[in-house]
Amino acid sequence: MAKEADRMILHKCRNCNRTDKRAWSSTEPPKCSHCESSMDPLEIRYKCLRCGHLAWNEAQTTSRSCHKCGYRIFVKPRKEGRHKILKTE
Numbered sequence: 001m002a003k004e005a006d007r008m009i010l011h012k013c014r015n016c017n018r019t020d021k022r023a024w025s026s027t028e029p030p031k032c033s034h035c036e037s038s039m040d041p042l043e044i045r046y047k048c049l050r051c052g053h054l055a056w057n058e059a060q061t062t063s064r065s066c067h068k069c070g071y072r073i074f075v076k077p078r079k080e081g082r083h084k085i086l087k088t089e
Contacts, residue, residue, distance in 0.1 A: 009056065011039035046074035 007024045015037035022030040022039065029038045043056045046064075050071040057064050057074075065072045 007056070009041050009043040011041050013037055013039050044076065046076060048074060 008021045009024050010019055011022045011030055012019050013032040013035065016032065016035050018032060018034055019042070020033070020039070024041065024045075029040065031037065032039055043058055046055050046057055047053070048055070048066040048069065048071050051066060051069045053066055053068045055064070055067065055074070064074065066074075
């Protein structure tokens with residue numbers, strides 16, 4: 001299977017609404033070849049809460065199930081090295 005960085009997903013331009021398949025990058029959104037504006041991904045990476053499997057789903061779809069364990073609740077994974085800091089009282 002291809003690496004996460006090699007995955008080609010559909011992106012949509014924020015300015016001119018053109019769509020194009022681009023390589024996925026967690027650090028920087030790709031630029032539109034027409035107007036040089038940033039592009040947003042139309043597929044979102046989700047993580048299964050039960051088994052931790054990463055799956056790609058279209059942004060408008062809901063209620064998908066995990067291909068490995070069948071669990072139906074997904075969360076968006078956080079960026080590398082990020083964590084919540086909770087205040088204690």
